[in-house]
Amino acid sequence: MKALIIAAGDGTRLGPLTVSRPKALVKLLGLTLIERVILGAREAGIEEFVIVVGYMGGKVKKALGDGSRYGVRIRYVESLDWERGNGLSVLAARPYLRERFLLLMADHVFDPGMLKLFLERSPWDEGVTLAVDERVDGNELVELEDATKVFFQDRRILDIGKGVERYNGFDTGIFLCTPLLFDALEESVRAGDSTLSGAIRLLASRGRAMAEPVRGRWVDVDDEKTLKKAERMLLRGLSKKTDGPVSRHLNRPISKRLTKRLVGFGVKPAHLSLASFLLAVLGAILFFLAGAKRSYLLFLTGGSLAQISSILDGCDGEVARLLYQTSELGGWLDSVLDRYADAFLILGLTYYSLSHANPGFSISLGFLALIGSFMNSYTAIKYDLLAKHLGEGFRFGRDIRMLIIFLGALANMPLPTLAILALLTNTENIRRMGVFYRTEGSSA
Amino acid sequence: MKALIIAAGDGTRLGPLTVSRPKALVKLLGLTLIERVILGAREAGIEEFVIVVGYMGGKVKKALGDGSRYGVRIRYVESLDWERGNGLSVLAARPYLRERFLLLMADHVFDPGMLKLFLERSPWDEGVTLAVDERVDGNELVELEDATKVFFQDRRILDIGKGVERYNGFDTGIFLCTPLLFDALEESVRAGDSTLSGAIRLLASRGRAMAEPVRGRWVDVDDEKTLKKAERMLLRGLSKKTDGPVSRHLNRPISKRLTKRLVGFGVKPAHLSLASFLLAVLGAILFFLAGAKRSYLLFLTGGSLAQISSILDGCDGEVARLLYQTSELGGWLDSVLDRYADAFLILGLTYYSLSHANPGFSISLGFLALIGSFMNSYTAIKYDLLAKHLGEGFRFGRDIRMLIIFLGALANMPLPTLAILALLTNTENIRRMGVFYRTEGSSA
Numbered sequence: 001m002k003a004l005i006i007a008a009g010d011g012t013r014l015g016p017l018t019v020s021r022p023k024a025l026v027k028l029l030g031l032t033l034i035e036r037v038i039l040g041a042r043e044a045g046i047e048e049f050v051i052v053v054g055y056m057g058g059k060v061k062k063a064l065g066d067g068s069r070y071g072v073r074i075r076y077v078e079s080l081d082w083e084r085g086n087g088l089s090v091l092a093a094r095p096y097l098r099e100r101f102l103l104l105m106a107d108h109v110f111d112p113g114m115l116k117l118f119l120e121r122s123p124w125d126e127g128v129t130l131a132v133d134e135r136v137d138g139n140e141l142v143e144l145e146d147a148t149k150v151f152f153q154d155r156r157i158l159d160i161g162k163g164v165e166r167y168n169g170f171d172t173g174i175f176l177c178t179p180l181l182f183d184a185l186e187e188s189v190r191a192g193d194s195t196l197s198g199a200i201r202l203l204a205s206r207g208r209a210m211a212e213p214v215r216g217r218w219v220d221v222d223d224e225k226t227l228k229k230a231e232r233m234l235l236r237g238l239s240k241k242t243d244g245p246v247s248r249h250l251n252r253p254i255s256k257r258l259t260k261r262l263v264g265f266g267v268k269p270a271h272l273s274l275a276s277f278l279l280a281v282l283g284a285i286l287f288f289l290a291g292a293k294r295s296y297l298l299f300l301t302g303g304s305l306a307q308i309s310s311i312l313d314g315c316d317g318e319v320a321r322l323l324y325q326t327s328e329l330g331g332w333l334d335s336v337l338d339r340y341a342d343a344f345l346i347l348g349l350t351y352y353s354l355s356h357a358n359p360g361f362s363i364s365l366g367f368l369a370l371i372g373s374f375m376n377s378y379t380a381i382k383y384d385l386l387a388k389h390l391g392e393g394f395r396f397g398r399d400i401r402m403l404i405i406f407l408g409a410l411a412n413m414p415l416p417t418l419a420i421l422a423l424l425t426n427t428e429n430i431r432r433m434g435v436f437y438r439t440e441g442s443s444a
Numbered sequence: 445m446k447a448l449i450i451a452a453g454d455g456t457r458l459g460p461l462t463v464s465r466p467k468a469l470v471k472l473l474g475l476t477l478i479e480r481v482i483l484g485a486r487e488a489g490i491e492e493f494v495i496v497v498g499y500m501g502g503k504v505k506k507a508l509g510d511g512s513r514y515g516v517r518i519r520y521v522e523s524l525d526w527e528r529g530n531g532l533s534v535l536a537a538r539p540y541l542r543e544r545f546l547l548l549m550a551d552h553v554f555d556p557g558m559l560k561l562f563l564e565r566s567p568w569d570e571g572v573t574l575a576v577d578e579r580v581d582g583n584e585l586v587e588l589e590d591a592t593k594v595f596f597q598d599r600r601i602l603d604i605g606k607g608v609e610r611y612n613g614f615d616t617g618i619f620l621c622t623p624l625l626f627d628a629l630e631e632s633v634r635a636g637d638s639t640l641s642g643a644i645r646l647l648a649s650r651g652r653a654m655a656e657p658v659r660g661r662w663v664d665v666d667d668e669k670t671l672k673k674a675e676r677m678l679l680r681g682l683s684k685k686t687d688g689p690v691s692r693h694l695n696r697p698i699s700k701r702l703t704k705r706l707v708g709f710g711v712k713p714a715h716l717s718l719a720s721f722l723l724a725v726l727g728a729i730l731f732f733l734a735g736a737k738r739s740y741l742l743f744l745t746g747g748s749l750a751q752i753s754s755i756l757d758g759c760d761g762e763v764a765r766l767l768y769q770t771s772e773l774g775g776w777l778d779s780v781l782d783r784y785a786d787a788f789l790i791l792g793l794t795y796y797s798l799s800h801a802n803p804g805f806s807i808s809l810g811f812l813a814l815i816g817s818f819m820n821s822y823t824a825i826k827y828d829l830l831a832k833h834l835g836e837g838f839r840f841g842r843d844i845r846m847l848i849i850f851l852g853a854l855a856n857m858p859l860p861t862l863a864i865l866a867l868l869t870n871t872e873n874i875r876r877m878g879v880f881y882r883t884e885g886s887s888a
Contacts, residue, residue, distance in 0.1 A: 333881075
């Protein structure tokens with residue numbers, strides 16, 4: 001299926017941001033608005049695009065090229081009448097769309113998951129289906145006066161437009177269309193309404209416009225305020241369900257701020273994985289030096305590096321997700337490096353504790369902490385899948401382990417740190433095995 | 445879809461084995477022949493069975509019950525004429541089969557994967573489709589004089605029977621049928637032939653019998669010789685593609701012999717996982733004692749226990765696969781216990797090496813060996829999936845690690861053992877990361 005993207009607008013309300021570029025090329029967290037739409041649609045399986053350009057169309061073409069950079073094919077259509085209404089921009093693409101197609105707006109930022117779900121759910125092919133957001137009350141992402149409202153019953157759209165008084169949904173700017181839309185547009189334009197909403201209203205009056213409620217976040221970027229909203233929405237989406245409490249309340253808030261700055265610099269996720277790993281290795285080296293020189297300051301510095309590494313460890317995934325560069329391999333290499341970093345830190349911690357306590361005791365606890373940490377990560381691979389399913393909340397993971405190491409360094413208590421790590425990690429592993437066992441038991 | 449199983453025969457050729465029981469209830473590696481057919485079909489998605497009984501039918505009914513024990517539903521039909529030909533046994537089930545059904549023989553042992561593939565490939569529903577084995581030359585699992593031969597062209601069966609001279613396939617006893625078969629059976633019986641092959645021949649003459657070539661092992665159990673063949677076939681199938689060289693040439697041959705004996709005793713796979721784990725823990729304890737008492741004998745005994753544990757570690761999976769008791773959880777619990785066992789053994793080895801070498805050196809190597817071993821297992825989760833895809837042969841895994849520990853104990857060289865483990869495991873992990881990296885690179 002092809003996707004038609006309307007990218008003709010000038011975006012005057014974005015002020016200085018659109019002086020030298022069209023709205024579609026406004027940057028948002030490392031990608032232009034239209035790049036986000038293309039990459040989001042690609043994730044939902046779309047590989048062919050028709051893009052209608054208007055204001056500074058040449059710049060859009062130059063920026064996106066033939067799409068091969070994004071792994072898609074792009075064809076451009078120029079709309080000469082884009083200023084007279086977005087309906088005319090849609091109409092300009094008619095010669096290239098003979099079958100069912102997806103219609104998207106270049107200035108709408110949305111969750112790719114929302115689009116995927118919409119496409120799975122909308123097999124209707126006798127008109128136009130609009131993805132509507134039913135959260136009409138207290139939806140802070142929507143600007144009420146600018147939003148296109150929809151009133152629908154039994155999935156049939158009864159009214160649509162900015163000025164609609166009675167409504168139960170917002171137009172998300174995502175449509176699944178048949179070429180029927182073009183006929184409606186021509187008719188609507190002849191009758192004096194050259195907006196897309198006008199054509200949808202016409203189709204609705206003939207029972208040919210459906211509303212499909214979707215779940216997911218989206219923002220219609222119109223001005224600097226909504227651009228900020230879109231940024232907040234994207235950043236908020238970077239948290240993961242498997243984030244532990246330390247990650248949620250300490251690491252993520254900081255790593256997101258870092259990520260927000262990093263995405264602009266072309267930093268690759270793999271570089272960040274490596275940086276986080278090297279920081280942890282440096283921390284471990286400082287632990288060894290601290291042990292050799294019996295220096296609390298070096299020990300504390302090492303512990304601090306460990307915690308900084310733990311925070312930075314969130315950035316690789318965040319940058320990858322924001323820039324649509326996630327890869328299974330990337331996540332896997334990161335997790336392997338994390339395990340090695342864990343091991344070096346515990347090794348260093350054990351060495352440092354030798355200067356504080358009975359060697360046999362230190363070494364035994366060091367081994368147990370190492371086993372426990374490893375198994376914590378080993379069991380997490382399966383546990384995270386299950387926990388999502390069970391809705392289990394708490395998860396003892398790397399975020400907590402690293403904070404314990406930092407706090408242990410701060411308190412200059414290496415041996416209790418190892419003891420706590422050994423105890424908590426192994427207890428958690430046994431708990432997880434119990435969860436599995438009960439789950440299997442109840443499903444049998 | 446329902447499956448019809450013909451279990452009416454007496455199996456006189458099995459001699460003493462069928463004096464007090466019908467052929468279907470002959471035991472083969474812990475399960476009766478018919479249980480293997482039911483569980484194999486269940487794995488291919490079949491949940492409803494119609495079983496035709498004849499000779500000692502009451503015993504079959506009593507043994508299998510309503511099928512709830514196997515998670516399926518079973519309905520029985522008695523064939524009064526079973527001695528006059530298997531076609532009559534099939535015909536007896538007519539009232540219970542109004543739609544397409546699978547026809548199986550209680551005395552045919554087959555790979556469940558073969559049935560699954562056959563069902564996926566055979567959507568034809570205008571007659572009968574027979575799964576045929578095209579390996580007519582040198583197929584040691586087939587007894588030539590007893591086999592039903594098939595001659596087919598363009599998937600159409602042209603001739604079928606034991607005495608067929610020119611043939612290019614064997615009848616595997618697996619049929620996908622429509623009720624059309626019953627009409628053909630009645631006609632064939634009236635014409636004096638009450639065998640199933642007779643009815644298939646009749647259908648073939650009208651272009652209603654198709655042959656679907658299948659890959660997979662199967663044995664038609666007729667006498668003690670073929671029963672032995674079936675046993676060998678099942679045991680051979682217990683090796684895994686991910687088996688390392690030590691496993692393939694040393695551990696598996698022994699563990700299979702053990703498994704062959706164990707399946708008869710009702711031992712659960714989880715018990716074997718636990719036994720293997722406890723043996724390894726005992727080995728680790730002996731390592732500690734050996735270190736405390738500076739005793740080579742204790743060290744060697746510990747190392748031997750480790751190797752025995754490694755061999756026994758194959759049995760849990762083998763028993764589970766033979767008895768259709770595999771579970772994702774079982775495999776997972778086993779792998780978690782293995783990691784703990786690995787850790788304890790390396791811990792013990794490190795402790796023992798303290799009495800032989802510089803402590804700092806021992807402990808460092810111990811840590812590195814522990815990290816490497818863990819990461820060896822951690823990376824294996826993903827590597828094994830990829831290696832299957834890439835066709836990569838060699839894999840440095842637990843089988844080799846445990847043998848190294850045993851050989852190290854034999855040579856009484858704990859420190860070199862740790863050094864070799866540390867070197868080989870970590871090198872292998874880096875190699876695997878390289879394989880991933882290259883794979884990602886070439887697929888991008």
